[in-house]
Amino acid sequence: xxxxxxxxxxxxxxxxxxxxxxxxxxxxxxxxxxxxxxxxxxxxxxxxxxxxxxxxxxxxxxxxxxxxxxxxxxxxxxxxxxxxxxxxxxxxxxxxxxxxxxxxxxxxxxxxxxxxxxxxxxxxxxxxxxxxxxxxxxxxxxxxxxxxxxxxxxxxxxxxxxxxxxxxxxxxxxxxxxxxxxxxxxxxxxxxxxxxxxxxxxxxxxxxxxxxxxxxxxxxxxxxxxxxxxxxxxxxxxxxxxxxxxxxxxxxxxxxxxxxxxxxxxxxxxxxxxxxxxxxxxxxxxxxxxxxxxxxxxxxxxxxxxxxxxxxxxxxxxxxxxxxxx
Numbered sequence: 001x002x003x004x005x006x007x008x009x010x011x012x013x014x015x016x017x018x019x020x021x022x023x024x025x026x027x028x029x030x031x032x033x034x035x036x037x038x039x040x041x042x043x044x045x046x047x048x049x050x051x052x053x054x055x056x057x058x059x060x061x062x063x064x065x066x067x068x069x070x071x072x073x074x075x076x077x078x079x080x081x082x083x084x085x086x087x088x089x090x091x092x093x094x095x096x097x098x099x100x101x102x103x104x105x106x107x108x109x110x111x112x113x114x115x116x117x118x119x120x121x122x123x124x125x126x127x128x129x130x131x132x133x134x135x136x137x138x139x140x141x142x143x144x145x146x147x148x149x150x151x152x153x154x155x156x157x158x159x160x161x162x163x164x165x166x167x168x169x170x171x172x173x174x175x176x177x178x179x180x181x182x183x184x185x186x187x188x189x190x191x192x193x194x195x196x197x198x199x200x201x202x203x204x205x206x207x208x209x210x211x212x213x214x215x216x217x218x219x220x221x222x223x224x225x226x227x228x229x230x231x232x233x234x235x236x237x238x239x240x241x242x243x244x245x246x247x248x249x250x251x252x253x254x255x256x257x258x259x260x261x262x263x264x265x266x267x268x269x270x271x272x273x274x275x276x277x278x279x280x281x282x283x284x285x286x287x288x289x290x291x292x293x294x295x296x297x298x299x300x301x302x303x304x305x306x307x308x309x310x311x312x313x314x315x316x317x318x319x320x321x322x323x324x325x326x
Contacts (some may be wrong), residue, residue: 019173019269020151022146026177033136033184034060040132044125045200047115048191048210051108051316052136054186056304059103059180065096066173073268086268087233088112093172094229100180101222108215115208126199129191133260137188144181150174158241171269172229183221186216231311238264240271246274255292257281 015287034056038245041050073089148162155165166178194210196201238246247259280292 003051018069019171022143022150022177023063023066023070023173024204025146026143026181027060027067028061029057029139030063030184036132036135039246040128044129044195046129046191047111047204048194048214049129049132049205050111052133052187052191054107054111055104055184056136058100058107059184059217061103062096062099062176062180065099069096070090070173083267083273084271086266087270090232090276093176094226094233096176097222097225097229100225100315101219101299105215105218105222108218109212110215111206112211112213112215115204115211118204126195129195133188133192133195136158137185140181140188142183143177144185147178147181148172151178164279167228170232170236170271172225172232173269175228176225179221179225183217187217189216190217191289195226232266236266238266242272246272248274249278250276250278253296255280255296278281 003207024284025310034053036057037053039048043054067093069089072092073086077084151162151166151169154169154171154174155162158165169175190210190213194207194213197206223260239315243262243264246264247262250259251255257279259278260277263275265273267273280289
């Protein structure tokens, strides 16, 4: 027998709500920081501050994409999309990562190179730059702590390190917030260093270097996020540990003797599509097989971690084609 199920690793509604809260906090923090950095960049004339302003505006726009991702990806399955709309989350998160690379990274590098090539002296208001960076550090830190709090909760549930879980989680929004806020905090340190060395040495090259480094940092983070979303969009399989856990859960059903074959694929945050071949206990007659499968389906759906279970009968040749397609 083959079985196909849409399996939730944990409470998806609760996870989506927590992710929405994380993104909303990040959006508010980034918007305030972007406004402050833009004003400081104009008043101070600092290339590093201008790069940080571009970074924050890119982050603010990205949070808007991530809020759309959460809203569209959390829609319930329907007749047109029986597996739900979870993959839309990865599409919008991918757009956010591209925006981070194009807007944040490119503008920051271009601003730094332009500063290096510009020999004209300019007055720098270092006090304003330092004050705004300090405020940004606090606001970005608040957003980062919220992302860490959500990641730590998920990592603890499956006994993982926070950084490992951040890279592995199927929830792209919390990963994006964590990555962007981490890059923002590092970028603030780089901007502090660039402005400080400019003030100490009088050489604008330090400020320009700070801007370029911020841009390169954003590029690296964006490429990592793009790759992770690409993998989930093209069919990310479950980990061996997750596979073993799903097999154990199916074999807990009284009517199931063993699982002969199983394939996992993420179809959204905390959602797996499972295709399995199972041996039923005993040798039921064909007329009872469909009834047994429907009963198993109902019990799987009653499990708070498994929804939209669909069990079907397949001939051995069909199963061979599924495992080894011609």
